[in-house]
Amino acid sequence: xxxxxxxxxxxxxxxxxxxxxxxxxxxxxxxxxxxxxxxxxxxxxxxxxxxxxxxxxxxxxxxxxxxxxxxxxxxxxxxxxxxxxxxxxxxxxxxxxxxxxxxxxxxxxxxxxxxxxxxxxxxxxxxxxxxxxxxxxxxxxxxxxxxxxxxxxxxxxxxxxxxxxxxxxxxxxxxxxxxxxxxxxxxxxxxxxxxxxxxxxxxxxxxxxxxxxxxxxxxxxxxxxxxxxxxxxxxxxxxxxxxxxxxxxxxxxxxxxxxxxxxxxxxxxxxxxxxxxxxxxxxxxxxxxxxxxxxxxxxxxxxxx
Ligand code: HXC
Ligand code: NAP
Numbered sequence: 001x002x003x004x005x006x007x008x009x010x011x012x013x014x015x016x017x018x019x020x021x022x023x024x025x026x027x028x029x030x031x032x033x034x035x036x037x038x039x040x041x042x043x044x045x046x047x048x049x050x051x052x053x054x055x056x057x058x059x060x061x062x063x064x065x066x067x068x069x070x071x072x073x074x075x076x077x078x079x080x081x082x083x084x085x086x087x088x089x090x091x092x093x094x095x096x097x098x099x100x101x102x103x104x105x106x107x108x109x110x111x112x113x114x115x116x117x118x119x120x121x122x123x124x125x126x127x128x129x130x131x132x133x134x135x136x137x138x139x140x141x142x143x144x145x146x147x148x149x150x151x152x153x154x155x156x157x158x159x160x161x162x163x164x165x166x167x168x169x170x171x172x173x174x175x176x177x178x179x180x181x182x183x184x185x186x187x188x189x190x191x192x193x194x195x196x197x198x199x200x201x202x203x204x205x206x207x208x209x210x211x212x213x214x215x216x217x218x219x220x221x222x223x224x225x226x227x228x229x230x231x232x233x234x235x236x237x238x239x240x241x242x243x244x245x246x247x248x249x250x251x252x253x254x255x256x257x258x259x260x261x262x263x264x265x266x267x268x269x270x271x272x273x274x275x276x277x278x279x280x281x282x283x284x285x286x287x288x289x290x291x292x293x294x295x296x297x298x299x300x301x302x303x304x305x
Contacts (some may be wrong), residue, residue, distance in 0.1 A: 019253035021225035022079060023054050025087035029062055037266050039064035042116040044109070046070050046099055046156055047126035050076040051226040054084075055254035056123055056261045061088035063262060068112045068119075071126055081262045091116070095182065099126050099152025105159045119164045121265045124153040124197075125175045130231055131186040131294065142189045149193035154200060157215075164257065169212025171265045174201050175257075176217045176276065176286035185294045194219070198276050205274030214273040216264045221280025233294070241272045247282030262281060 018026050043060045047053040048069025059069045063083055069077055069084070069092060077094035084092040093115055097104040112119060128148040132141065153174055164170070176198050178184075179191035198217050204213040222234045222243070229235070234251060237243060243250055260279040264270055278284065288294075 016250075016253055017255040019055070019225065019255045019260065022070065023050050023083075025058050026255065029059075033063060033262065033266070033268065035063060037063040037262070037268070038121070038169065041065045041120040042067070042112070042118050043067045043121035043123060043265070044070065044119050044156075044160060045111060045123040045125060046097075048123075048154070049073060049080040049094070051228065052220065052223060052254050052257050053123070053125040054080055055258045056125060057084055057092065059255065059258035059262055060121065060123075060265070061090040061092065063153040063266070064090070064092075065121070066091040066116055067197050068093045068095055068108070068116075068220055070097045070108050072096060072098050083150070090111070099156055100147045102155045102159065105156050106163075107173045109159050109163050113164065118168065119160055120168075120170045122160045122165070122170070122172045123175070123261060123265070124156055124172065126152055126156075127175065127190070127193075127228075129187075129190040129228060131233070132189070133186055133295070134188045137189060142192075145189040146193050146196075149190065150196040151201070153197050157200075157204060159214065161211075165208070165213045166211050170214075171269075172213065173199075173261050173264045174215070174217040175261075176201075176219045178219045178221065178280055179277060181284050182289050184289055201276065202274045209273055213265075214269070216269070216272060216274070217276045218257065218260045218264060219276060219278045219280065220252065220257045221246070221278075222251045222284035223257055224253055226254065242288065244287065245286050246280075247286060250281065252279065 043065050045053050045057045048057040049071050057069050061067050074096040081092040081094040095108040097108040147182055157172055174197050177194040179187045180195035184191055201215050201217040223229055257279055260277055
């Protein structure tokens with residue numbers, strides 16, 4: 001196919017939904033699904049005060065959902081909740097928790113049920129990451145990422161299931177990654193943690209399906225305007241033209257991830273459970289995984305080498 005036909009076929013920027021790079025709400029939003037898709041549902045989004053989680057909360061709210069955003073930094077969460085409520089007209093509650101500490105999750109879930117009376121959707125989005133070769137990674141660094149990503153996803157899922165989903169059904173969406181598919185360099189900690197989340201997704205889908213609970217995961221590619229993008233070399237990949245190797249030839253945006261979550265969380269995916277949806281423009285199939293190039297990015301981002 002000629003280059004101009006590829007553009008006409010719509011694989012370029014013109015197909016991208018609206019986004020803004022900062023942790024602010026969209027200036028305008030075009031609904032692809034019915035604005036009532038999640039009417040009067042309640043979502044609990046970990047890490048919803050920033051980046052991808054913020055946009056997930058916004059897009060769910062733009063479809064009629066009230067939302068809790070929960071993480072460690074209460075000040076940033078409160079600021080985010082104000083923005084989200086103002087832009088969408090829905091309620092947003094900012095609650096502090098550390099997904100490594102089950103008692104803080106229990107307190108936040110109890111507060112949510114007191115305030116909203118239900119939890120229909122759980123999005124496990126909280127995570128921590130940085131570039132680091134395995135040989136330089138301390139035992140505690142590996143453990144920390146496993147604890148935030150994998151244990152945090154289990155802890156939160158278990159509390160929300162026991163306190164609400166078990167008796168009422170609902171939907172869980174876990175944010176994972178494609179890092180383990182090819183053994184991405186400098187990412188043994190996050191790749192192992194996210195692979196375990198994909199496995200957990202299938203185990204919980206099997207066990208919780210009979211209770212009417214669907215459990216799916218979504219693996220983003222490089223997503224601009226995020227902490228992950230800044231930490232993992234997205235900015236230099238963009239400027240050096242490295243994204244030309246991605247089949248869709250660009251980074252993704254946060255709204256594109258939020259649309260995937262909206263699909264999985266909603267009744268549009270009523271017969272989908274135990275699935276992992278890759279939203280990466282085809283990136284993992286074709287992007288470089290060369291140690292020397294990535295070591296260059298890592299040292300320019302002052303990771304511990
Ligand atoms: C090597 C590092 C490190 C680095 C921390 N450590 N940063 N090791 N390189 N850049 C080590 C520390 O030295 C320590 O080990 C251990 O990790 C724990 O560090 P703490 O700072 O005590 O942990 P904590 O305060 O709990 O903070 C967790 C964190 C932090 C992950 C280290 O960066 C964080 O809070 N991140 C949240 C935001 C975030 O990471 N967002 C990006 C998500 S992107 P020692 O041995 O010294 O005690 C993402 C993308 C995935 O997940 C896929 C992309 C394609
Ligand atoms: P981000 O803004 O840093 O999001 C991570 C969130 O997790 C933050 O809001 C942080 O809030 C929260 N968090 C971290 N540790 C926590 C803890 N112990 N307890 C509770 N909350 C905690 O980064 P992002 O790039 O948007 O990443 C969002 C998700 O997408 C992550 O799951 C990430 O792995 C995934 N992902 C991102 C990309 C990308 O290109 N950005 C690619 C693949 C996958 P506090 O600091 O307030 O706790």
